[in-house]
Amino acid sequence: MDSLPENLKQPMIDLLLAVADDKLMLGHRNSDWTGLGPILEEDIAFSSLAQDEIAHAQVIYELLSPLVDKTADELAYGRSVDQYRCAQIVELPDNFDWAVAIARQFFCDHFDRLRLRALSHSSYKPLADVASRLAAEEQVHVDHVDAWIVRLGRGNDESKRRLQTALDQLSPMAPMLFEPVDREAELTGAGLYPQAETDMFHAWRDVLQHVAHEGGLALELSPPNAGAQGGRRGHHSEHLKSLLDEMCEVYRLEPGVAW
Amino acid sequence: MIDTEAIMDVLREIPDPEMPISIVDLGLVEDVRVETNGEAASVFIDILPTFVGCPALPMIENEIRTKVGAVEGVGEVSVQFIYDPPWSVDRISDDGRRSLAAHGVTVPEHGSKLDVPGHGSTVELRTSAIACPFCGSNETRLDSQFGPTRCRMIYYCEACKNSFEHMKRV
Numbered sequence: 001m002d003s004l005p006e007n008l009k010q011p012m013i014d015l016l017l018a019v020a021d022d023k024l025m026l027g028h029r030n031s032d033w034t035g036l037g038p039i040l041e042e043d044i045a046f047s048s049l050a051q052d053e054i055a056h057a058q059v060i061y062e063l064l065s066p067l068v069d070k071t072a073d074e075l076a077y078g079r080s081v082d083q084y085r086c087a088q089i090v091e092l093p094d095n096f097d098w099a100v101a102i103a104r105q106f107f108c109d110h111f112d113r114l115r116l117r118a119l120s121h122s123s124y125k126p127l128a129d130v131a132s133r134l135a136a137e138e139q140v141h142v143d144h145v146d147a148w149i150v151r152l153g154r155g156n157d158e159s160k161r162r163l164q165t166a167l168d169q170l171s172p173m174a175p176m177l178f179e180p181v182d183r184e185a186e187l188t189g190a191g192l193y194p195q196a197e198t199d200m201f202h203a204w205r206d207v208l209q210h211v212a213h214e215g216g217l218a219l220e221l222s223p224p225n226a227g228a229q230g231g232r233r234g235h236h237s238e239h240l241k242s243l244l245d246e247m248c249e250v251y252r253l254e255p256g257v258a259w
Numbered sequence: 260m261i262d263t264e265a266i267m268d269v270l271r272e273i274p275d276p277e278m279p280i281s282i283v284d285l286g287l288v289e290d291v292r293v294e295t296n297g298e299a300a301s302v303f304i305d306i307l308p309t310f311v312g313c314p315a316l317p318m319i320e321n322e323i324r325t326k327v328g329a330v331e332g333v334g335e336v337s338v339q340f341i342y343d344p345p346w347s348v349d350r351i352s353d354d355g356r357r358s359l360a361a362h363g364v365t366v367p368e369h370g371s372k373l374d375v376p377g378h379g380s381t382v383e384l385r386t387s388a389i390a391c392p393f394c395g396s397n398e399t400r401l402d403s404q405f406g407p408t409r410c411r412m413i414y415y416c417e418a419c420k421n422s423f424e425h426m427k428r429v
Contacts, residue, residue, distance in 0.1 A: 041403040041413075048405040055312030129342040136345065136429045137310060144404055 002125055004067070008190055011183035012124070013067055014085055015193060017075075018181050018232055019115065020060035021086035024076055025240070026108055027053030028247055029090065029101075038098055049105075049141060056134050063126055077251035081241050082234040087177045089170060091231075091240040099159075102152065103166035105145045107174035110208055113138040114200055123191040146211045153215020164217055175201070175224045179232040261300045261332050263291045269330060270304075273322050276315040277408050279362045285309070286350025287319070289341065299334025302327055306338060307346035310409035310429075316340065348426050359426075360392045364411065367428040391416035392423050399423075 004012055030050035037043025061072035068075070090108060094100040113135060120132035152159040178201050187193040205221045212219040229235050250259070270291070271283045282288060290305040304323060308316055320338045327336045348367050351359070356366050391399050396418030403413045404427075411424040 041405070045403065045405040048409060051312045051314075051409065052310070055310075059311055125343075129345075133308075133311060133342045133345050140404055140427065 001123055004124060004192075005190070008183075008186060008192060009067060011181060011187050012192060013064060014181035014232075015184065015187060016060050016064045016067075016127075018085040018087075019119070020057040020064070020075070021084045021231075022090050022108065022112065022177075023053040023060070024057035025084075025086045025090040025243060026105075027051075027057060028243060029092075029094065029104070032094070032096070033101065036096065045144060046101075049144075052137055052141070056137070059130055059134070063130060073251065074255075077248040078255060081236055081244060084236065084240065084244075085181060085232055085234070086236075086240070087179065087231040088237045088240075089173050089177065091237050091243055092170075093239060093243075097162075097166065099152065099162040099166035100169070102145060102148045103163065103170050105141070106149055106167075106208065106211075107170060107177065109138060109141040109145050110204055111174075111177040113142050114204055118193060118195040118200065121194045123194075127192075149211050149217070150215040153212070153217045160216065163215075167212065167217060167219055171219060171221055175221055176228065176230045176232075178204075179224055179228065179230050181232045261293055261295070261302075261330065263293055265330065266291050266293065266302055266304070266327060269326050270323065273319070273326055276318045276322075278359065278364065280351075280355045280358050282306075282319060282323075284352045284355030284358070286346060286352070286355075289344070298332075300332055301335040301337070302333055303337045303339070305341050307342070307344070307350075308340050309346050313409055315408075346429070348428055351426075363392050363421075364424045364426065365389060365392050365414075366426045389414060389425055391419060391421065393421050394419035 027050045030046045030053060033043065033046040034050065035043065037046055057076065058072050061075040064070075064075060065072055070078070089104060092100075092104065094104060116131045116135035116138055120128055120135050122128045122131065149163070152163040154160075184193065188195055201223050208221065209219050224230075267283065267288070270288055271281050273282050274280065275282055275285050275287075278285065287306050287309070288304065289307050290303075292303040294301045294303070304327070306316075306319065306323075320340075323338050324336050327333060349369050351366055359366055388397060389399050390397055391414075394416060396416055398417040399414050400417065401412060402415045402422065406413045406424055410426055410429075412427055413422060414425050415422050
């Protein structure tokens, strides 16, 4: 179908915001490394990841634009903190700890790829077309971060210890990527977000554990508690406000002006 | 009377801003429609982006508007970026492949599978099956999946000690 049923517009808006907001914040965090990557290739890689994620966010905001009567820029920069639908893991500063940056990327990129692959089968054709394009690009991110997980895991005692610490730090929070948006089950029921809820979590956990074990790393992941409320319902960490203050600084000087 | 072939001739002269190849040889042009109502013809052009984050897209759009808009008899020019069908390296023409190879950029063969290191199972950036465009050796290895543009990766040839670029299989 090319247009959405009226009664499912609101949950679809929330879902698309979740996808785009995750990508925008992760892209912003990736761009923190521009000029500061540990090696030149990685500086280029993280800058390219940022370029991809922010462009992906923009395409999704453009899909949303006619549904909410706002421009992509207004959606990206013009909301209050509680109106964002990103998961809390993308908000965290990594404090320029390479292991934390890689661990976060590992959890988020695999989730993003699975979510995009599900959306590429959406009955809403404009979304399915875009999602299948984005999923192909996301595969490159996944390959890249997997290589880093195994490399650091097999590197030396220090690289292994630091990555294990980062995985342990983030693994309790990472499953909240799967927190559903309000009325998400109705989207799934209508074929707009085709997925088997438990299957997607298990597919994610299995592939992450497979890669981690290849690097000799331990990784335990449990599904999010039913009813736990986080970023998908607008409950954010204190880090999102400071991230937005920095990211939106120029936009807020004169909203709507063409720079 | 303007027909789609006349518009295609104009598009064939528009180079990609980041590669030595025209946007037609790169396979970006999916459809051209001409509608004549009265005096001026309206032209509708569907373009497939290579990568969504490609910064060349606005440049390509502007160039198309300018060049096609300058054709006598053309009024409105509408450029739309679409994702169905998705762009793929298989859309690059044989002429385009030769031109890229002459500039040290190789392209995956038609219909080949993913040629980046396999998902979740690779530590070594291993010797590849991608022949060096300068010396033809297969003693090449992937140096980085991220290169000067979003659609290209960097390879290194152990035989002739040159770096070269390879287009991603998407």
